Amino acid sequence: MRLLNGRLHSTTDLYKSTVLRLAASLEAGGFLVRGPDRLFRPDRSCGRSARSIKGDLDLGEVIRPALRRLVEATGETASFYVADGDECICLYRVNSPRSVRHHLEEGQRLPIDRGAAGRVLTAYRESCDPAGKKIRDRGFYVSIGERDLEAAAAAVPLVDVHGKLRGALSLSAIRTRFDADARKTPVDALKSEAKALVGLLPASAE
Numbered sequence: 001m002r003l004l005n006g007r008l009h010s011t012t013d014l015y016k017s018t019v020l021r022l023a024a025s026l027e028a029g030g031f032l033v034r035g036p037d038r039l040f041r042p043d044r045s046c047g048r049s050a051r052s053i054k055g056d057l058d059l060g061e062v063i064r065p066a067l068r069r070l071v072e073a074t075g076e077t078a079s080f081y082v083a084d085g086d087e088c089i090c091l092y093r094v095n096s097p098r099s100v101r102h103h104l105e106e107g108q109r110l111p112i113d114r115g116a117a118g119r120v121l122t123a124y125r126e127s128c129d130p131a132g133k134k135i136r137d138r139g140f141y142v143s144i145g146e147r148d149l150e151a152a153a154a155a156v157p158l159v160d161v162h163g164k165l166r167g168a169l170s171l172s173a174i175r176t177r178f179d180a181d182a183r184k185t186p187v188d189a190l191k192s193e194a195k196a197l198v199g200l201l202p203a204s205a206e
Helices: 007-012 016-028 050-074 116-123 130-138 184-200
Strands: 032-034 040-042 077-084 087-094 109-111 141-144 151-159 165-174
Touching: 016 032, 016 087, 050 077, 050 087, 050 165, 050 184, 077 116, 087 116, 109 116, 116 130, 116 141, 116 151, 116 165, 151 184, 165 184
Parallel strands: none
Antiparallel strands: 032 040, 077 087, 077 165, 087 109, 141 151, 151 165
């Protein structure tokens, strides 16, 4: 849908990069689909029920306060990822208030085969390998320089009361602030929030 790059950009006066990030978020929510030509078009699932749409909105209302608490507790960037094929999508995020930080944008797509959130999401797929089983058994994953040599992150699965994986909660930071001694605080904070969120998650749209 060239409208995203042209007409919508000129009509809203938004930067093209912002329009593309919004489009990626809509794609993650099932409202748009990107074809082989890399253009966005309305997805057939746009007609899904109001109950499903409300569930998506409620998820953000639950996740965003948790991300703010994680930032307050650790001073680092907090984010929530979902899987989409061979990518993971940053669905929600609250960036660190520090001047030197790991900065993320909502709608940002990253390879799912590296990084803390991607590793956690992969570990919960049906065909996970022994490394994935180890992550599930431990309940978290810490990545050091996997996607960016200067960044590090920790992530935990967010599972609802029915045992369904809803996504991955993550904290990311500059690598020098994530040494072996400093990792325990973000991992403990993530586990605590994930546990507190279990009973608050809205019903899955699936």
